[in-house]
Amino acid sequence: MKIETTKDVSFILDTLNKNNFEAYIVGGCVRDSLLKRQLRDWDITTSALPEEIIKLFDKTIPTGIKHGTVTVVINKENYEVTTYRIDGEYSDNRHPDEVVFTRSLKEDLSRRDFTVNALAYNEVEGLVDMFNGIEDLKNKTIRCVGDPNKRFTEDALRMLRAIRFACQLRFSIEKDTYEAIGSNYHLLKNVSSERIRDELDKILMSPVPSRGIIMLQETKLLDNIIPELNESVGFDQKNPHHDKNVFDHIMAVLDNSIESLPVRLGALLHDIGKPRTFTIDKKGIGHFYGHNIVSAEMSEVILKRLKYDNATIKKVLIIVTEHMSAYNNMKNKTLKKFISRVGVENLDDLFELQIADSKGHKKNADYSPILKRKNDVKKILDNGEPFTVSQLKITGDDLIKLGVKPGKEIGVVLKDLLEKVMEKPELNTKEKLLDIAKNKFR
Known part of the structure; x- marks a missing residue:
């Protein structure tokens, strides 16, 4: 099995090999090459120590030398080259207390998170698979290397990564690995909000984001990310306009959303305030008056807790607040006030959320009024009619x-x-x- 590498990567591997060091591409770049997915970067692992790597190349940067990583600069491109290592104990469930360098590739691969990420390759030896990663790739399975409880205790973020990879690759999570997530979910509280947010974003931007959110809920990881969302699980709307409970509706809207992070965050949060605004009228029909306002207030708390940037928070709050806005057959003046209130830069995202919301209500939902509104707004903007x-x-x-x-x-x-x-x-x-x-x- 041959994997095509770039000239720069081949040069780094050859230079290390010619100087009697082992060297391989490793991890995600091997996995994605085998899956024919687009590569983002190349990770290289070697038996050479950091100081030995530095001596072999003209330009290097000691980016993570404490953990064995040296950045080698070739043709103005950066490549991370990391020494084989064994991690010590993880007393904080995030970082190893110490890192010990080793000359053994197997010891290095054995500390990695999942079998599909524990694959190594070079042109001399070909593919190195010591933990049946190829078999798991064929079976579309995410499985921990070794004992999943140990892997997750070492770094609790790996639980989120397992779900993220399953979503991105459309894989399933092996039974013992999945059960270990449910057993260790509480460890996620030791992980920084920024690291959690970055994994959540990748789950939301995956092909079927609801899969990830449902897995987060099933394993209780959601308790340490967006516990407020648990209030919507199984919540009966008691309304003829809805054929789903609140959580299932949110999941449907999420899956019908375009691949835009603000829109998908809006989809995830747009009805999160419904359980807190629920009332029943004399006919037994449920209502959620003002739920958009409450959802926006809750969204602000959630997004700030997860350390989102101010621009993203502002946009999401606007589209969540305005997702119930309807201006069918209204005068242009009213529509212009709507444009001014929402902001031109937020209109497309709002319309996309409203369309997804409409699709998430019932099958064959009619969202033509939203398209008409979008067209009416376009005419106003194209004509340069003032609204501020x-x-x-x-x-x-x-x-x-x-x-x-x-x-x-x-x-x-x-x-x-x-x-x-x-x-x-x-x-x-x-x-x-x-x-x-x-x-x-x-």
Whole structure:
């Protein structure tokens, strides 16, 4: 079995081999090469010690020398080359207390997380598979190397990684490995929010994201990520417009969402406030008045806890808040206020969430009103019709020259002029706006 490597990678491997060191590409790059997936980077492992690696190459960076990693720079590209190692105890369930270098490839591979990531290759020896990783690749199975309880105790993030790989590769998780996640879920509390967030993002961006969220819920990992979502599991909506409980509806919306992180975060969180807003009327029909507002409030707490950046948080909160907005057959003025409130940069994401939400209600859902709204908005934008004060052909300075006092009064006048222009776009000329303002102050 032959794996094609780049000239740079071959050069690094050959240089190490010619100097009597073992060297292999290892881990994800081998796995993805065998699966014919696009490669992101090349990881190289070697029997050479860090100082020996540094001596062999013209340009190196001691990026993780404590853990045996040296970055070799070839043709302005960076390649991580790591010495075979044995990890010591993991007292914090995150990092080894010590790293011991070894000359044994088997000892190095035996500490890795999953069999499909414990594959090594070079052109001389071919594929090295000491833990039946090829068999698991063929069977589309994620299985821990050795005892899964030990692997997860060493680094609790591996539990999330198992689910992430299963989602990305469309694999299943081997029974003992899956049960070990359920037994060790509480260890995830020792992992940083940033590391958890990065794995969650990859799960959300996988082909069928609901698989990952359902596995997180089944194994109780969700308790340490978004425990609020557990409130929706099995929650009967008691409403004829819904054929699913709240959690299953959220999962359907998630799977119907486009491959955009803000949209998928919005899909995951858009109805998270429903259980907290549930009421039943005299006919026994369930309602969730104001659930979009409560969902946005809860979303802000969740996203900040997971250390998302401010721009992402802002966008998600807007589309969650506005996902119930409906402006069918409304006047352009109302639609313009909607555009101003949402922000042009958030409109497409909002419409995509609304379409996914519609598809998640029932089969053959009619989301044509959303498409019409999207088209009406496009016409307004294409025509350049104003919907914000900044688009007016008049400024505060112009009003001051008319005698308007600087301060709040200018804002009031500009807002009044915008109301008129939103109704009649043809009024948006400096001359006409000045005339309206003059008449107002006569």
